[in-house]
Ligand SMILES: Cc1cc2nc3c(=O)[nH]c(=O)nc-3n(C[C@H](O)[C@H](O)[C@H](O)COP(=O)(O)OP(=O)(O)OC[C@H]3O[C@@H](n4cnc5c(N)ncnc54)[C@H](O)[C@@H]3O)c2cc1C
């Protein structure tokens with residue numbers, strides 16, 4: 001082991017970056033008796049509670065309520081729907097984020113015995129961290145047990161001519177909106193772009209969604225992308241795929257977006273949701289022999305990335321989701337505190353994009369399974385053809401798709417899209433995680449009339465396709 005830095009403070013564990021996984025990790029380590037120092041340069045809890053999952057799902061809840069109210073005319077009479085952003089802005093500020101203040105989270109850490117700094121943490125060799133405090137002073141720590149990195153990501157900047165100088169929004173701005181624009185261009189048809197586009201469209205903003213790839217939600221099954229695009233267009237959104245944006249300008253309070261096709265779009269606001277950049281470039285990775293220009297840090301099944309170094313969260317490249325960060329946090333904590341436990345495995349990572357209908361998936365897509373060299377059988381069933389989907393009526397579109405490794409007779413992936421796609425996927429996540437034989441899944445009883453009965457139909461389709 002290298003010599004301690006002369007003026008460094010000796011502790012057991014330093015945690016740099018407090019995303020949703022690192023917070024319970026730091027608390028758990030302190031409760032296990034370790035001397036823990038934790039550092040975050042912004043808000044304890046990370047992107048999810050303040051700018052990500054939580055406020056965006058509050059936005060979707062509000063937007064869904066508007067859509068459901070508009071469906072009354074087809075189902076139950078008349079209501080007049082007059083959208084107002086104010087209750088939502090108030091809910092996000094007061095209930096979700098405490099006005100983007102992490103005092104409660106800091107107090108929770110300190111009550112557990114964690115020494116916390118708001119500051120920038122950087123590795124300074126194995127087991128060492130230097131913290132730059134807001135007043136410019138620094139503190140050096142030598143951590144006997146080691147260091148945990150959970151630095152997360154930031155919105156990717158695109159090298160589009162003119163864009164950098166404009167007052168475009170990212171997710172951080174979109175969740176803090178207090179008054180609505182008349183029109184909005186959203187760049188990026190991934191989960192952030194799709195969720196945000198639908199929220200603003202349902203609140204009456206004229207939204208244009210621009211996606212460079214051939215379809216929105218590109219990593220999901222193509223059938224799901226197609227249904228979602230049709231729903232978006234049906235709600236009045238303009239969706240353009242395969243676009244090339246050649247320049248962006250801002251003048252007279254509005255944006256002008258020039259496309260490779262020669263078309264030009266005008267909008268009051270522009271939201272950039274075109275992917276994320278890992279916060280790995282300025283965290284001292286080079287001092288421990290790792291590449292600061294890499295997009296991910298390679299970790300083993302205990303989240304170890306090197307000598308006395310654990311890394312968790314989006315930067316591990318195992319799925320940029322809060323539930324993955326939390327899962328990894330528990331594994332790293334067990335390893336750090338010497339407890340037994342199952343190693344990390346990622347064959348059944350679920351996800352849900354909370355558009356309406358929700359698009360949820362687990363494991364591999366059909367294409368991924370084919371690319372992995374498996375003998376693949378797929379089964380697909382539309383949600384709206386099921387009893388529940390049909391009687392649900394407006395808003396009932398969706399599908400279930402199952403992907404089988406035919407040689408082993410187990411599902412390796414599945415998609416559940418529909419009004420409760422994020423809940424239906426739970427069933428399929430068990431099937432993929434535990435490798436439940438397809439024969440067993442087909443011998444079960446599925447409650448009538450549920451959305452999840454569509455799984456039974458999709459499994460039947462699998463049989464017909466064999
Ligand atoms: C709009 C949006 C919606 C989302 N919705 C969902 C959803 O519905 N479900 C879901 O599962 N996921 C969702 N996500 C993704 C989710 O937010 C992330 O996967 C989750 O936050 C985990 O990220 P993380 O642990 O890697 O770190 P982050 O949450 O990014 O936190 C990293 C922390 O590290 C700090 N930090 C970085 N560098 C340093 C440094 N050098 N020193 C000190 N501190 C540092 C940052 O200030 C930050 O607090 C969403 C993301 C966005 C943007």
Ligand SMILES: NC(=O)c1ccc[n+]([C@@H]2O[C@H](COP(=O)([O-])OP(=O)(O)OC[C@H]3O[C@@H](n4cnc5c(N)ncnc54)[C@H](O)[C@@H]3O)[C@@H](O)[C@H]2O)c1
Nearest residue numbers: 188189190191192193210211212213273274275320352353
């Ligand atoms: N419900 C959820 O679980 C949820 C919600 C939001 C975000 N997230 C997580 O956050 C991650 C980041 O989300 P994201 O949507 O920002 O990123 P993303 O990388 O998933 O999607 C970005 C999209 O932008 C497109 N794009 C890139 N450059 C473009 C350009 N020049 N013009 C037009 N389109 C362009 C890409 O083709 C892609 O479809 C997600 O992958 C997900 O892991 C999860």
